[in-house]
Amino acid sequence: MMDFIVIPILALLAATAVTVARIRNLWAAVMFTGIYSFLSASWMLILDAPDVAFTEAAVGAGITTILMLATLSLTPRRQRKSGRLSSEDFEERPSKSPLLPLLIVTITGCALVYGTFDMPHFGDPNAPIQVYPNPSFVEKSQPDMHGLPNVVTAVLASYRGYDTLGETAVIFTAGIAVLLILRKNTDDQSSSESQSVTGENA
Amino acid sequence: MTPENLIWVAMLLPLVAIALVFIVGEKSPNIRESCTIGISVALFWVTTRLAGFVFSGGRPTFKLGEMLPGFEIAFTVEPLGMLFALVASGLWILTTIYAIGYMRGHHEKNQTRFYACFASAIFAALAAAFAANLFTLFVAYELMTISTYPLVTHHGDEKAKKGGRIYLGILLSTSVAFFMLAIAWTWTVAGTLEFTPGGILAQPNIDGKISDFQLSVLLGLFAFGIGKAAIMPFHRWLPAAMVAPTPVSALLHAVAVVKVGVFSILKVSIYIFGIDLISETRLGEGANPVMMSDWLCYLAGATILIASLVAMTKDNLKARLAYSTVSQLAYITLGAALATSDSVIGGGMHIAMHAVGKITLFFCAGAIYVGAHKTNISDMRGLGRAMPLTMGAFLLATLSIIGLPPGGGAWSKWFLALGTVQTGHFWLLAALMVSSLLNIAYLIPIPIRAFMTPIGETPMKFKEAPMMCVVPLCITAVGSVVLFFFGNEIYDVLLPIASSAR
Amino acid sequence: MIEQLPVLVIVIPLMAAPLFVLIGNRKLVLLLTQLVCWTVFGITVSLLSRMQYGPISYELGGWPSPYGIVYSVDYLSAFVMLFVSGLAAIVITYAPKSIDQEVHHSKHSLFYASYLLCMTGLLGMCITGDLFNVFVFLEISSLSSYALISLGKTRRAPLAALHYLIIGTVGATFFLIGIGLLYQMTGTLNMADIASRLQAVESSRTMLVAFAFMTVGLFIKMAVFPLHTWLPNAYTYAPSVVTCFIAATATKVSVYAFIRLIYVIFTPQFAFERLPLDQALMAFSLVGIFVASTAAIYQTNIKRLLAYSSVAQIGYMLLGISMSNVGGLTAGISHMFNHALIKGGLFMVVGCFALRIGSLKLEDLRGAGKTMPLTSFAWVVGGLGLIGVPMTAGFVSKWLLLTSALSLELWPVAVLMLLSSLLAVVYIWRVVEILYFSPASHLAQTAKEAPMAMLIPTYIVIGSTIVFGCWTVYSAGIAQAAAKSLLGISQAGGIQ
């Protein structure tokens, strides 16, 4: 029953990904990325991960898209030529051969597919991940976390609390980094700066 | 002081010299040089004291510590190393005096660096001479390479840089590619690197950890790895190093550096392989198996002859002396490769004999350069009138190098010749004979020509180099003759290194 | 307090960083950064000194092992943390003058905060016993290092940072895929727990792929040839101080993570017997050593020269790891330490040149030996260490590697390894000749000697390469203890 929803979503996901790969118009690519995130979020919802789905929808489809659009508004909008979305936007670039990347990707993909053959099947309730540790997180989190109904939140705040701390640190790092990168050098430094060409390498 | 203390005092003195030289620096050259002389005299005194203990049978040992688990820096003094240390420290005094005359007479730059590097080279030579194991020897050997590099490139011009590149390139690459490999191999099969009378490889050979053929390969790694012994084809660095100021060529490239090379080869053949192992291991099947070191004997013989022939073609005096050194060093390697008790003693003796003789020749070359600004032999006609002392000393030293009495070299060559006969290498005996003739041919004409006034020209006026240059070379020239009369004593002193192997 | 040490290593700098942003006063922040770095160094010293009583396992928040995250300190991680924090501290002590010149004043407090975060990330990767946590810390250190690199003075710096970001993120994502597969087959993220549950599924194809992905991910981060393309530009265009720190520590921590991957999570049997990884590693590292060293010879920028040399040196570490015996592993681990010191020291020397000469092109450095004698001499000493001349730290690791290769009768490896160090002679000596035996360039002619505030830390690091070359109890000794514990050999065992 579920398959009637899942299969179209998966098909759409694949189609979106391929479109992003082929499209040359950056605005369109960004929009398709947003759509991709949104489709992923839908599938995550079906896969019983509502927390991740909501976050992905908000962060992936929302914030990322906004950031990218903001960047695009500061930078050229087209990858090369201007104009509306047209067949030209899907042209292959003559300068670069896509063969090598394609080869690498194929090999990597085949390796991964090879790896799936011994994986527990999708949804298998006896997969190691479902039976270990025992008692499971769902069971254990109840007494430990005073019965917080959302196990994901409970685990985030308790057992893997330090991941959450690290996550905060990551955001903080990125914040500092963006500030560092984008902050203008407000006052001109002494003339010594201009004559320094430390990293220059002709 | 106990002999153990003497060891570290001896090693410390050059380091003190380096520190003093740097502290005093360019500000007052007189104090700087007197420090060096003072310390070199003190060092010589310490080594003679030490020699007293060692030659009467003592084997003082001093352990500095473990550098790596199982690899110690340790020093044990035995007669061969003692002799080498004596020669190096004794000649350091004379060279320092000579260097003062030469460097000032020549207004050389960077003299502080010069004296500091000189002292560190002496330190390395002492460390090598006293090394108790192969690991320490290797460390000292590399230290020597590094500390002499700035001396070779002293002038800093394009020629000096090129010379320095060849010098460092060959010495460092051979030592890293072959010597280090050989040491590591020795360690893996023998489990020790200690210099042991009788060698450490005999047992692994019996145990089958290293076959006879592999022993021969290992010997090759050592012989080529110790590039300072200047066995052909790795001899190019020595002529290249002649761009250095003459005192450097004199002490380092006639005594310290090259002698560390042949000294290491002797040490390896006596204390790592053991001369019995070398002489008794035969390669090949059938009625006439060859000695495992045979190829090295013939290579040394070839080096002796070829280097002598090349020397004859050189007109530049220092270049001719350099090739002569290559040839003479091969004598010592030959002594090690023949591995009879007489040949190793002859090799050991030749370290001292050749050192004193060759340093005199280099001193003379430098004095001629300072006094008369001549470097080419063809220009030296009639120079004997102007510089009689220098050329007289040259003649005396020549006798020693050729191996004619009353030169000290006569003894060492005699024992080496005995060695060839004992092992039945008659071709090598012939090579030695031919080489002596070649020596006469390329060395004797120089003083003879100098003393003959060319017809139709007015004799040159008497004009010797500064006294600081002339006195040391006279002393060493006399020394090379005096050594002839002490041949027996040196033999006795060195006898333990050969007999301990038996 | 003592029991809390493992967590303090991470928490102190992690908490200090936001504080710095709030303070904003660059002098105060600098002082605090130095204080924090040295404190963390002190903690790692005391952690290492406690190793003789056995490894420490610290359960964060008190949650037991398969549920919560565990910090585990053993000889190896304590040793790596020690030199990471030590070098972070000494580099930041050295840094102020150089940063003043190369980074705009208004960015200083942010810069120091990033620096601390980078160190925290690296330390976190070392200390954590949880695979996913490794990923999180890897990202903390990576993100901050991207930002730090982008601060270089030229316009190429942001581009180099972006390239590093792209390649680095691909690497991290590969690592994440590997973690996912591993998690799926074992149901746990705790390294020790994975190891104990791995036997059952070891022969599965999924395990192979998981291992391969994590390996490739780490190879990218440690710049193994041919995945090193990000490194030369990143090192060349970053501010000098950043290059010092990152070159000395970041790749080493990835090597550390790789050692953990092979020896703690998977087994050497899995990696080297089921997979021919040892031969592959040897081949890769030898090719990498030769290609990168040769590339270094042809560089005209001293920083880029050292960057290529770093790529080559990673090869020696992998060579040691691939031998999977005590000797080889000891060599690999001690080369991590020795190379961190040597390369850190050399880049500090380069920082001094950058400060006074302003250019790092080799032609502009001509004759600097006259005007900057102390700095140039430090280059010579550090360079000798890189070549592996006796009495330097570099010799120790090369010697260990050589003897261990010979004890395994890997003759070609031994010979090639020795030959490759000749290439190091060429590229180091080229610079020495330029410094000492060339007519001075006009930039070098007018240069002053570097300030003492930079020279003293430089000489401490360079001097320590000599100290650890002569006295190896605390370098090779600890490395050997770490190697033995990784291989499960009792500490009392004899010397290899």
Add this chain to the structure above:
Amino acid sequence: MTEILGLYNYWIVIFLMMTGFYIVIARENLIKTIIGLNIFQTSVFLLYITMGKVTHGTAPILKASHGGESHGVEHGVEHGAEHGHELHAAAEGHVDLGVDAVKEVYSNPIPSVLMLTAIVVGIATTALALALVVRIREEYGTIEEDEILEMDRNS
């Protein structure tokens, strides 16, 4: 055949990941590359989430009907925390209740937990990358990689 049924989800995810990876390494334009990274990472999130799914399971949010029982457990724990030695007993007491609670099949919460962190890491990386792109655009006036390289060669 069962293989295909059991694994096709993974294969689709792998296809998505590789599409993202391809965009990254095809290296056309800096922003395009970042988009590629984004798709690559998002697909990895999908890989994890796919692992956590249990057939006929539901999201790991305990049903309200169990709220009362959980509440009871809470008391037990607090009680146990006050008297450490009783904790064990309290936990055991819970397991009985827990069996009741997990009659409902839940999908595994851990992949979700991990991916929440990973999403944050992903957006952090993207933001940083975009900031760098803005900087590069300021410096070079373009974001085409080959044009930039061309300019560097000529400078």
